[in-house]
Amino acid sequence: xxxxxxxxxxxxxxxxxxxxxxxxxxxxxxxxxxxxxxxxxxxxxxxxxxxxxxxxxxxxxxxxxxxxxxxxxxxxxxxxxxxxxxxxxxxxxxxxxxxxxxxxxxxxxxxxxxxxxxxxxxxxxxxxxxxxxxxxxxxxxxxxxxxxxxxxxxxxxxxxxxxxxxxxxxxxxxxxxxxxxxxxxxxxxxxxxxxxxxxxxxxxxxxxxxxxxxxxxxxxxxxxxxxxxxxxxxxxxxxxxxxxxxxxxxxxxxxxxxxxxxxxxxxxxxxxxxxxxxxxxxxxxxxxxxxxxxxxxxxxxxxxxxxxxxxxxxxxxxxxxxxxxxxxx
Amino acid sequence: xxxxxxxxxxxxxxxxxxxxxxxxxxxxxxxxxxxxxxxxxxxxxxxxxxxxxxxxxxxxxxxxxxxxxxxxxxxxxxxxxxxxxxxxxxxxxxxxxxxxxxxxxxxxxxxxxxxxxxxxxxxxxxxxxxxxxxxxxxxxxxxxxxxxxxxxxxxxxxxxxxxxxxxxxxxxxxxxxxxxxxxxxxxxxxxxxxxxxxxxxxxxxxxxxxxxxxxxxxxxxxxxxxxxxxxxxxxxxxxxxxxxxxxxxxxxxxxxxxxxxxxxxxxxxxxxxxxxxxxxxxxxxxxxxxxxxxxxxxxxxxxxxxxxxxxxxxxxxxxxxxxxxxxxxxxxxxxxxxxxxxxx
Numbered sequence: 001x002x003x004x005x006x007x008x009x010x011x012x013x014x015x016x017x018x019x020x021x022x023x024x025x026x027x028x029x030x031x032x033x034x035x036x037x038x039x040x041x042x043x044x045x046x047x048x049x050x051x052x053x054x055x056x057x058x059x060x061x062x063x064x065x066x067x068x069x070x071x072x073x074x075x076x077x078x079x080x081x082x083x084x085x086x087x088x089x090x091x092x093x094x095x096x097x098x099x100x101x102x103x104x105x106x107x108x109x110x111x112x113x114x115x116x117x118x119x120x121x122x123x124x125x126x127x128x129x130x131x132x133x134x135x136x137x138x139x140x141x142x143x144x145x146x147x148x149x150x151x152x153x154x155x156x157x158x159x160x161x162x163x164x165x166x167x168x169x170x171x172x173x174x175x176x177x178x179x180x181x182x183x184x185x186x187x188x189x190x191x192x193x194x195x196x197x198x199x200x201x202x203x204x205x206x207x208x209x210x211x212x213x214x215x216x217x218x219x220x221x222x223x224x225x226x227x228x229x230x231x232x233x234x235x236x237x238x239x240x241x242x243x244x245x246x247x248x249x250x251x252x253x254x255x256x257x258x259x260x261x262x263x264x265x266x267x268x269x270x271x272x273x274x275x276x277x278x279x280x281x282x283x284x285x286x287x288x289x290x291x292x293x294x295x296x297x298x299x300x301x302x303x304x305x306x307x308x309x310x311x312x313x314x315x316x317x318x319x320x321x322x323x324x325x326x327x328x329x
Numbered sequence: 330x331x332x333x334x335x336x337x338x339x340x341x342x343x344x345x346x347x348x349x350x351x352x353x354x355x356x357x358x359x360x361x362x363x364x365x366x367x368x369x370x371x372x373x374x375x376x377x378x379x380x381x382x383x384x385x386x387x388x389x390x391x392x393x394x395x396x397x398x399x400x401x402x403x404x405x406x407x408x409x410x411x412x413x414x415x416x417x418x419x420x421x422x423x424x425x426x427x428x429x430x431x432x433x434x435x436x437x438x439x440x441x442x443x444x445x446x447x448x449x450x451x452x453x454x455x456x457x458x459x460x461x462x463x464x465x466x467x468x469x470x471x472x473x474x475x476x477x478x479x480x481x482x483x484x485x486x487x488x489x490x491x492x493x494x495x496x497x498x499x500x501x502x503x504x505x506x507x508x509x510x511x512x513x514x515x516x517x518x519x520x521x522x523x524x525x526x527x528x529x530x531x532x533x534x535x536x537x538x539x540x541x542x543x544x545x546x547x548x549x550x551x552x553x554x555x556x557x558x559x560x561x562x563x564x565x566x567x568x569x570x571x572x573x574x575x576x577x578x579x580x581x582x583x584x585x586x587x588x589x590x591x592x593x594x595x596x597x598x599x600x601x602x603x604x605x606x607x608x609x610x611x612x613x614x615x616x617x618x619x620x621x622x623x624x625x626x627x628x629x630x631x632x633x634x635x636x637x638x639x640x641x642x643x644x645x646x647x648x649x650x651x652x653x654x655x656x657x658x659x660x661x662x663x664x665x666x667x668x669x670x671x672x673x
Contacts (some may be wrong), residue, residue, distance in 0.1 A: 004506055099336035140395075212504070232390055233447045235422030323439060324484045 007319065012307035012313055019305050024065050027298045037292050038096040054079040055094075068093065068298075092302070093295025095288075102299040105284060110303075112182060115282035116272065117265035119196055126206040127256060134214025137242065141221060147212060149309060154209030163202040163275040170198060180276045199276040203269060209260060220251030225249065248322070255318050263311030267304025337540050338364040338387070341412075343400035344378070345386045345665040354611045356382040358564045359400070362557075364508065368539040369534065371572070373548065373587065377608050380544045384510045388427055389417035405507065426501035430513040432493035436485035441498055442469075443481030447567040448615035449500050460583045468499040471571060473530060490520035496649075498529065505537060522573055527553050548591050557648075560584050563609045563619035564644060577670050578650035580660055583620045585669045618654065626663060630654040634661035 028034065052058050056067055056142070067076065070101060075089035085093050092102040135147040170176045178192050180225035185192040221244050222228065231245040233239075268282025281300060288296035320327045330452045345357040357379040372380040385391050386398045390410060402409040404425065409417055421427075429435040437445060446465035450456060456464070462481065469477045473494040473543035485493055492516060501509055511530065531554060534541055544553055551558055551572065558575045559584065560568040568581040579585055586604035606623035609615055617636040621627050627635040640652045653660070664670050 002494055101530070226429060226431060227437040229390060230429065230435045230497075230500075231387060231437070233421055233427040234420050235453060236452050237418065240452075245437055249437070284433070324441075325438060 002171040004320075005233060008313055008316065010113060012309055015130050018308060019309070020302060021065065022067060023298050023301050023305070025061075025299075027294050028061065030065070030294070032292065035293050037294065050095075050297065054083070054294070065160065082132060092299035095290050095296050096287075097292050097296070102295050105296065106281065106303060109279055109281045109284040112185070112278050113266060113268055113273070113282065115185070115192075115196060116199055116278060116280060119200040120207065120265065120269075121258075121262050123200055123204035124207035124211055126257060127204065128211025129215045129254070132210070132212045133242065133247065135212065135216045135218055144216075151209040151212040151302030154205045155213070157205070158232055159202055159206050160271045160275060162205050163199070163272055165201055166198045167275065180278070195276070195278075199269075199272050199278060202275075203265070203272050211254070212258070214252050214254055215250070218253060219246055222246045222250040251322050252319060256315055259311045259315035259318070263307040264304075268294040269298070305309070330358045335366050339401075340387070340405040340557070341381075341401040342387060343383055343398070343402060345382050345399075346397045347485060348395045349399070349612075349657070352612045355614060356564050356611055357386065358614075360561070360566050361400075362533075362541050362566070362569065363561050363647070364542055365556075366507065366540055367523055367534070367538045368556040369554050370557045370559060371543045371545060371551040372559050372563035373545060373551055375546055377611065379562040379611075381512050382560050383561075384427070386510060386541060388421055388510065389414060390421075393551045395552075397550055411660070412436045419453070422449060422501075422506070423504045424506050425508045425510065426504070427510040427512065428497045428501045428504040428514050428555075432497045433485060433491065433517075435497055436493060438485055441482055441484055442488070446481070446496075446500055446503060449503050452504045452642060453549050461526055464487065464498075464503060469496070472496075472498070472502075472533070473525075489522075490518050492508075494518060494522075494526050495529065498533070502533060502537065502539065505555065506539060508540045508542065510542045510544070514543070514545070516545070523550075530554065533640070548587060549575075557666055560587070563614065564611055565619055567620060567653075568649075568651040569642070570651075572650045574646070578646070579644060579648070579664070579670050580645050580649065581620075581653045582624045582626050582655075584651075585665045586623075590668060591666075594597060620650065626659075628663075629659055633670060 003146055020034065033048070035048050035057050038048075038055065039050045056064055059067070068078065071087060071091035071093070072088070073089055075091045076087050078085040078087060078094050085094050087102070090103055092106065094100075095102050095105065098105065129177075131147050131151070135144045138144045167180075173178055177198065178191075178196065180195045181191065182195050183191050205245050211315070219242075221240070228241060231241045236245070266281075268280060268285050270282035270286050273280045273282040274286070281303070285297065285300035285304075287293070287299060337440050338360070341361045343357060343360045344355070346490075347354040347356060360379070362370060372383070374380045379404070382391070386396075386403075387402050387409065391398060396449055398410055400410060404420065407416075407420075407532070409420075436442075440448075443462060443465055446459065447461040450461040451458075451462050456460075459587070465481060466477045468560050469480060474480055474492060478494075480488070480496075485496070498514075517601075518526060527550060530541065533539065541554070542603065543550070544610050545551060555572045557569075558570055558572050560581065562583050568579065568584050569574070570578075570580075575584065576588070579588060583604070586602075589602035590604065602624055605625075609619055611620065615621055617634070617638055618624070618627075618640050621635040626634060626653065634654050638654075640654045642650045642652050644650045645657065655663070
């Protein structure tokens with residue numbers, strides 16, 4: 001197991017390196033001159049040229065890349081002389097649009113996205129798995145059909161629709177909740193919950209529908225296995241048969257999806273964050289894209305992709321914890 | 330352990346049908362048999378003859394809305410058909426146990442052998458983990474598994490097929506059941522291992538006095554282990570007799586076919602004699618004898634009786650009954666001519 005983890009960690013470093021190169025090249029291959037983007041309204045050719053040097057954009061591409069990577073570990077100072085912009089490690093670049101270090105912006109946005117993703121994750125996993133198991137237990141009966149019908153509707157509705165409907169009815173019409181206004185949970189826990197509950201629900205509806213279907217099909221498959229018949233032949237109560245013998249065996253694909261879905265959301269739930277005015281990573285990256293804020297775009301892409309790669313590693317390790325056959329081969 | 334003639338399991342008119350989209354599937358129709366304490370009943374038949382389904386019905390393992398079980402199953406005086414599922418569950422694994430054909434798929438791949446055995450003990454007995462583990466080790470040792478302590482902490486895929494079936498047997502017998510239903514226990518195993526497992530079953534039966542219902546398609550296994558035999562075809566019992574009678578005085582053309590398809594070294598024949606045709610579809614059962622469409626001898630029965638009327642299970646001699654329209658004289662003549670059944 002230990003050499004396996006080391007090997008996987010090594011592989012992860014390689015993947016992250018490749019990813020950073022691709023991200024870097026992609027956004028530096030845009031037809032617009034990055035230096036032009038830094039100089040605002042009163043732009044003169046001299047200013048553009050000065051900015052180019054200040055940002056290191058006059059250097060060959062590979063030098064730019066190395067500087068960019070180096071800055072993540074040791075930080076970097078843009079410009080020289082009197083006009084310097086220090087960027088502390090881990091420096092992911094300097095956003096001239098916002099006049100701020102990208103790392104600082106991400107640090108501010110990330111907790112919000114994490115709260116959003118984790119809250120929704122807990123909701124959808126609990127509801128998705130429970131209703132999936134229930135539907136499988138009542139396969140071909142009306143309970144199964146009702147749950148699958150509801151899940152299909154939930155799965156077909158786009159998240160912006162669910163979000164807007166919730167917002168209009170719960171907040172605007174019925175005044176059950178105040179208009180979403182994000183504060184950190186340590187500042188005002190009640191307002192935090194009031195703001196987060198609807199985004200959590202809208203995201204969870206979409207994913208819970210998917211996990212209901214996934215859990216149900218997994219359970220239907222494992223519950224027809226021979227070892228389930230053995231478990232019943234032992235005289236185990238049905239609840240133990242389903243939970244301990246059935247669910248455990250059907251868990252692997254659910255864990256896979258869960259890990260990757262959560263990682264994807266941690267990279268930013270763009271639409272949900274927009275609808276509920278949550279200043280998370282999704283809004284940050286969309287804002288960066290519309291404003292052509294290249295350092296921010298590359299940084300958010302890198303952060304989001306890192307989540308996915310790390311999640312992949314965790315999921316693979318969870319496989320080994322779930323299935324002993326993976327552990328030993 | 331002394332063998333008594335006391336009937337442990339009494340099955341009367343057991344029928345099982347399934348509702349499917351294609352129609353009603355009559356997997357088992359009106360099967361009756363007795364299993365006495367400490368004795369072995371072999372249920373013989375090809376796939377789809379209803380032999381497994383009838384045992385699953387006894388175990389109460391045909392849950393779900395699509396299965397309809399009717400008739401009477403009395404285990405040690407307790408009626409199981411229509412009983413509270415909770416009562417039947419308590420019998421499973423404690424007084425009635427079951428082993429299956431493929432021990433790899435029948436053991437849970439994610440749990441250690443020891444944990445699966447301990448679970449089997451603890452579901453029916455309030456004992457500590459340590460005591461349950463001790464019992465598990467005892468049973469593994471008893472079924473001939475070496476280095477028991479190490480095996481307890483291994484997973485099913487780390488064992489050979491024969492070892493897995495030994496684990497299954499240990500798990501089935503761990504609560505000292507009175508009845509063991511063995512569903513093709515050797516079919517998935519190598520021939521040499523098959524013999525070992527059969528020997529083991531025989532030894533354990535002697536030691537614990539367990540009655541066995543042995544489901545098989547292998548007449549070699551039957552000859553080895555059974556006291557009584559029930560031959561099933563198309564969901565019906567077509568012949569029931571003590572084991573010697575089945576081999577020496579078989580009364581039903583299907584049983585003849587089964588016997589003729591066993592390879593025999595001492596018979597000077599270049600090829601086996603398979604039964605022509607396929608088993609009947611259980612959805613559209615023939616109106617007459619279930620075996621008639623494949624029976625070579627149906628023309629010897631006048632008035633096309635085989636195709637129109639289902640023969641009753643008639644007693645031919647003490648403890649021996651068969652479902653066939655042929656007369657006793659006709660059967661004797663055919664057996665003599667075809668050299669079916671071993672000479673006494």
